Amino acid sequence: MPQVLDMFGLGKTMLYEMMKTGEFPQSRRVRHLSVWVESAVQDWIRVVAKPKSIG
Template sequence: MRNHQEKIPVQINQRFIRLPQVQLMVGFCKTMIYAKIKEGIFPRQIKLGRISGWVESEVQDWINQQIEERDVTPYKASRRQSRD
């Protein structure tokens, strides 16, 4: 846990986004987003009083990570193959 004297690096232009924006960014439904949070593989939301928000840069970083993983993982052909 951070004490009050430790500084958290601040990025310019950081902002909170709400669930509908997160859904648009990642293309997942609400249930899938919360399931991935529970699994520890998606950025957690921050409680902002009675509402919750996500740090936009963390969601974008997650998207970029998915792209990087796709690019370094060899393509696996589908089990379903065409029949001649």
């Protein structure tokens, strides 16, 4: 989780809220750890960082 939080600069509470609403990729449980697929997080960052067109 620390690496994921560092990647997008928000706190743990905001991360969980965004996961709950479907705005951020869901974590997966591996034993007692929460893990994310790095490519899913990178894709999310690209979508969020993409400038919106003015039209």
